[in-house]
Amino acid sequence: MTDPGWEQLLYGIAHADDSAALHRYRKLVHDRMAARLPRQQTELFYDELNDAHDAFVRRAIQLAGQEMARLGNGIPPVPFAYLLFGSGGRREQTLLSDQDSGLIYADSYDAAEQERNRQYFSDLSARIVRLLLETGYPLCEGNVLSSNADWCCPVSGWKDKLNGWFAEPAWESVRYLLIVADSRCVYGDGSLHDQLKDCFYGDVLSQPIIVKRMLENTMKHKVLLNIFGQLLKEQYGEDAGSIDIKYGAYIPMVNAIRLLAIEANLRESSTLERIRSLEQLGLVETEEAAEWIDTFRLFLRLRMLTTEKFENGQFTTNGKLSSGKLTKELSEELKSGLKLGKKLQRKVYRQTMNRL
């Protein structure tokens, strides 16, 4: 812990009274973490930052629950788990992250109870999402939100959904399955989430067509390196000369490692954890795993550097690293990282196709 006030800050978040207080804490977290950006160890930085993001979500859930009780809706009728997807699921959120969430709750066998549960969790989710929005977490543009009925279901509903996606391996279904692969339980009854993952892994490995489709999706984003080994920079516009770190480096690696993890039946959602588990299982050589970890850390570090602070104090990022920040050394480092990323993509492709 490099920041002595950090524990206090987390405590403050966990005891905030309302969304206005959460919003103040969010700003504080921003400022503190942004100040630490240049000198922070990558993994530690992400760990602490994601602890804070998780704390905000947990507090929002508690506050939403209190609101429900105050309005006479009582306590949750059955156990539930609040899930994060995307970078939240992987614990790789940056300073600027939006909401990607879902909710899973225990089944009831009585129709009236089912309807009551649906109503309760639908109301609860809407409040959680609203509170987080007020805190400063924008909504997911793809509407992957617990307030969307598609992503707020009982265990049986989730299983039906997964089976439906497995049965119809269209591009969209595969995208949803890959979203679920990165899910993480941030609050509530983790066993519900485990049931979801059991169902996911039970089905995915027995269906080669799904794995093939996942491979296509996984390879969608190309590493930003041309055949001469030069960086592919933005050519036009205000960002001319910059590198799209998010989609040209980070996401291709996340995708490749995710597919390896799925094929190895690994439940971890964080990319670094996935690599470590692959190594422990002997599926990747120690040396290779170490290279992947170094490279992924580099991408995470560069991703932090893409954050810009505007004059009015607002933070924003377009995932692109401006040419000014790309020193010659960093550029060389990035090039070798991207070469490794390309190699990794080829490996995943070969390995997956060989299995099919």
Add this chain to the structure above:
Amino acid sequence: MVKKMLISICAMLVIFPAMAFAEEPSAAALNMGLNALWVMLAAILVLLMQGGFILLETGSTRMKNAGHVAGKTIFTVGLCSLIYWAVGYGIAFGGSGNDFFGWGDFFFDPSKTSVDNALPPTLFFLFQLAFAAVSLSIAWGGFAERAKLSVYLIFTILFTAIIYPVIAHWIWGGGFLAQDGAQDFAGSTVVHLTGAMAALAGTILLKPRIGKFNKDGSANEILGHNQVFTALSVLILWVGWFGFNAGSTVAVGDGFFGYVAFNTQLGAAGGAVAALLISWAVLGKADIGTTLNGALAGLVAITASCAFVDPWAAVVIGLVAGVLVFYSTRFFEKMKIDDPIFALSVHGAAGVWGTLANGIFATEELAAKVGIGQGGIIDTGSWHQLWVQLESVVICGVFALVVSFILLGIMKSVMGLRVTEEQEIAGLDLSEHGNYGYPEQLKKASSTNIQA
């Protein structure tokens, strides 16, 4: 029935007695007829290339300028024809000139038919005029989307009367470069480089279009409004180029025009393929615009050398042109020179390369056949032809650039070259002509306050 036929035949014999008693045409007359037909066809093909330029320039620019960009080409081809007839042809090919410009044949009044079975001068004029018009249309690439209509009027006169014909005289009209043995079979230098240099002078003096470059110097991509137009334009130009290159034999002769056409096809193909591949390799995505430019660059490059090189060399010349055009485009953008239709790269850089390529790839046999200069380094081991080619490129390029720059500079100080900022934003269709080329789309867009 029989009676009717007999009456008809008698009537025909009375009306067309020659049909009954005609002599067999001489071989020379037949030869002239065939040559005349071929040159007429070639002139039509080259004139049709203007259709390619209309689509090329329109497709590569924005909707709000479409009517202007397309329509002004018809106007300038018309004006160019009158000026070339009155002055330009005389400066290029007039019989009483010197090594530096021709003189005579102003307001050209040629014989009505062939004299001594030579190619009718009317056809030679039409063919040469079509070339001058192509060079002029290339120059407009540098003026696109911001020059006043009056600039098109005045500069057409100056370019057609002074700039183009002087260079044409130097290389094709018996001028000093022709005497040196400069090889430029169909005009990589005369037509393409000259047009490109005028475009360069124009675009430098006009300055970049609004929004092309940011304050920090980075460039924005101003996409053309119709890539299909642009692709179709390339095909039209490609087909027209058979008239341009193969027609430059100005004779059917022993069928050598077929060989010239054959090399032309190989050069264009090499350019298109190389451009797509290099953009794919360097950018990670195969760029359609670059591919189209590559085909044109291949054609421009092979224009000088199509009659002088072996087929393999035509392929190499096209391939190099395709790669060159890709890097040249990036170079001009880096230099902050706005080149909306890529005229500087497609016609300038590739024109220079095509002319120099003669000095490398020309064969002694073909140079002797065409009767100009000698073989290049590879065939003869001599650097002489390359030196001659370099000399012609530098002299013609510098002349076209400097004279265009001076003339346009004077025009700029006297009348101004560029429309106002407001007019440029509204589009030249509206500011110069009062109507949109795409009225439905643009009126709808402006009513919802979207800028086209």
